[in-house]
Amino acid sequence: MTTQTDISLSDLRETVERLALNMPVTDMHTHLYAPEFGNLLLWGIDELLTYHYLISESFRWSEEEYSHFWSMSKREQADWIWKLLFLDHSPVSEAATGFITILKRLGFDVSSRNLDDYRQALEKRTVHEQVDTVMQIAGIEKIVMTNDPFDPVERLVWQSGKGKTDPRFYAALRVDALLGDWPHAVSELQSLGYDVQAEWTERTKEETRRFLSEWIIRMDALYLAVSMPGDFKYPAGDHRSKMIDEVMIPVCQELNIPFALMIGVRRKVNPSLRLAGDMSMLSDVSAVEALCRRYPEQKFLVTMLARENQHELTVLARKFRNLMIFGCWWFLHIESMVEEMTRFRLELLGTSMIPQHSDCRVFEQLIYKWEHSRRIIGNVLADKYEKLHQSGWNVTEEEIKRDLNDMLNRNFWRFLGKEQ
Numbered sequence: 001m002t003t004q005t006d007i008s009l010s011d012l013r014e015t016v017e018r019l020a021l022n023m024p025v026t027d028m029h030t031h032l033y034a035p036e037f038g039n040l041l042l043w044g045i046d047e048l049l050t051y052h053y054l055i056s057e058s059f060r061w062s063e064e065e066y067s068h069f070w071s072m073s074k075r076e077q078a079d080w081i082w083k084l085l086f087l088d089h090s091p092v093s094e095a096a097t098g099f100i101t102i103l104k105r106l107g108f109d110v111s112s113r114n115l116d117d118y119r120q121a122l123e124k125r126t127v128h129e130q131v132d133t134v135m136q137i138a139g140i141e142k143i144v145m146t147n148d149p150f151d152p153v154e155r156l157v158w159q160s161g162k163g164k165t166d167p168r169f170y171a172a173l174r175v176d177a178l179l180g181d182w183p184h185a186v187s188e189l190q191s192l193g194y195d196v197q198a199e200w201t202e203r204t205k206e207e208t209r210r211f212l213s214e215w216i217i218r219m220d221a222l223y224l225a226v227s228m229p230g231d232f233k234y235p236a237g238d239h240r241s242k243m244i245d246e247v248m249i250p251v252c253q254e255l256n257i258p259f260a261l262m263i264g265v266r267r268k269v270n271p272s273l274r275l276a277g278d279m280s281m282l283s284d285v286s287a288v289e290a291l292c293r294r295y296p297e298q299k300f301l302v303t304m305l306a307r308e309n310q311h312e313l314t315v316l317a318r319k320f321r322n323l324m325i326f327g328c329w330w331f332l333h334i335e336s337m338v339e340e341m342t343r344f345r346l347e348l349l350g351t352s353m354i355p356q357h358s359d360c361r362v363f364e365q366l367i368y369k370w371e372h373s374r375r376i377i378g379n380v381l382a383d384k385y386e387k388l389h390q391s392g393w394n395v396t397e398e399e400i401k402r403d404l405n406d407m408l409n410r411n412f413w414r415f416l417g418k419e420q
């Protein structure tokens with residue numbers, strides 16, 4: 001029995017915060033790429049400022065023509081956003097404050113507000129240096145990418161065999177079009193040499209399963225992922241239900257990987273905003289319930305986008321051990337929602353959930369998305385430990401580390417059957 005380090009009540013909160021800030025993390029859903037993916041890996045000041053979250057927030061302050069904005073260079077767009085969201089108005093939104101957190105943690109003089117100084121400092125760095133620096137600052141040990149074989153640029157990287165070069169980066173196969181845009185998926189699959197038709201024939205099912213299996217194996221994908229609008233109903237006898245039942249679940253079971261469902265996005269409600277034009281919508285938790293009940297041996301990673309679905313989804317996770325809820329997704333990745341969701345998830349599930357993923361698109365975002373979340377997760381945990389302490393249950397430093405490691409790493413790897 002190792003000596004457990006008792007902690008006094010007065011030191012408890014500081015100890016939890018320190019451990020929460022320093023626990024290495026597996027970030028199990030991001031849009032980041034390993035350096036081998038070239039320009040798919042976004043980093044640096046202009047990419048950070050033109051993050052789609054900041055684009056939509058900027059347009060609230062401007063009558064600028066959307067088309068004129070999109071005709072600007074990346075640097076001109078970044079200058080426009082910097083003026084509107086940082087100089088003309090205080091950067092108090094989560095994404096704007098996040099940019100300031102990044103500047104600070106990269107060691108820049110935030111008070112100078114000199115964008116060109118920040119740009120010049122980063123322009124002296126290589127992408128490999130920046131990846132190493134940012135992962136070290138943010139305390140990120142492993143990153144799961146979002147990988148799309150229908151993206152011709154990305155496909156080339158995999159076909160060249162360079163996709164799995166960096167051991168810190170893992171793949172997740174993302175196949176929204178198979179569920180949400182079948183006609184497009186058919187033409188893509190045909191162009192890749194799969195014998196599929198729009199009609200739901202046995203051959204088409206067999207070939208679509210072959211496509212998924214071959215890419216999961218090529219990428220060594222940790223899970224199969226889809227995002228869907230909140231109108232997802234299951235079972236429904238529609239294309240989505242047939243694709244899930246007759247193609248996706250069989251492949252996940254054959255290759256023993258989880259199926260990740262990200263539910264509640266309504267795409268392109270304002271097409272002029274492009275990637276920034278998506279919206280959240282209420283979803284039907286009973287669809288997840290039906291899947292978990294129908295496939296008790298299949299592991300489901302699930303996150304939903306509407307705040308209103310979160311409590312019911314958390315209660316559902318109490319009913320199905322093959323359901324692992326994860327993250328505060330997208331519009332929920334704001335401090336107030338991370339606080340609210342982490343608190344009731346802990347109160348309903350204990351530490352048997354994955355409280356956060358970053359969803360980063362630009363590499364340095366790891367710094368703020370994780371620092372803000374770590375502080376909140378630590379603070380909520382400290383509240384719970386203090387309550388235990390007052391009843392005479394004194395958590396030790398080793399137990400705090402265990403709990404944090406479960407939520408920030410091991411729950412994910414254990415759910416994959418790949419205990420780290």
Ligand code: HDL
Pocket residue numbers: 031227262275278329330359361
């Ligand atoms: O579909 C998704 O995975 C979402 O995370 C979208 O990529 C969204 O644009 C996003 O970046 N959210 O954070």
Ligand code: ZN
Pocket residue numbers: 029030031359
């Ligand atoms: Zn995402």
